[in-house]
Amino acid sequence: MMSDIRSLYQKLMAARPLLESALANGIGAYSFADIKEAVMAGDMQLWTLDSSAAITEIVRYPQYTAVVIVLGAGNMDELRDAVPEVEEFARIVGAQRILVCGRLGWLRALKDKGFTSAQAWAVKEVSA
DSSP states (O other): OOHHHHHHHHHHHHHHHHHHHHTTTTTTSHHHHHHHHHHHHTSEEEEEOSSOOOEEEEEEEEEEEEEEEEEEESSSHHHHHHHHHHHHHHHHHHEEEEESSOHHHHHHHHGGGTOOOOOOOOOOOOOO
């Protein structure tokens, strides 16, 4: 058990530069410390590939359960090739959907993997 936790921590720290690059291009919802805490607590999942990394989160909405791909960074083709693994994980955890929150380039890149555009997010900062 302790070696599993240590291994997860080591993989997370090795993926840190990739994950931080994705965070830098995001909307500021998470810091690396937030991701680290959630992954180590088992609330988010770390996916590591040869030259890429991703973070998922299982979200239970009132009408369905989804695996949400929160972050992805690295080689786009490698990340696209991992979709079947994420689909299998979604089935195992009882999810009916996989959602991706990211830049518009992700929609183009994932279209041939069966992803469709459901909605877009508009962001406005609210001053204090």
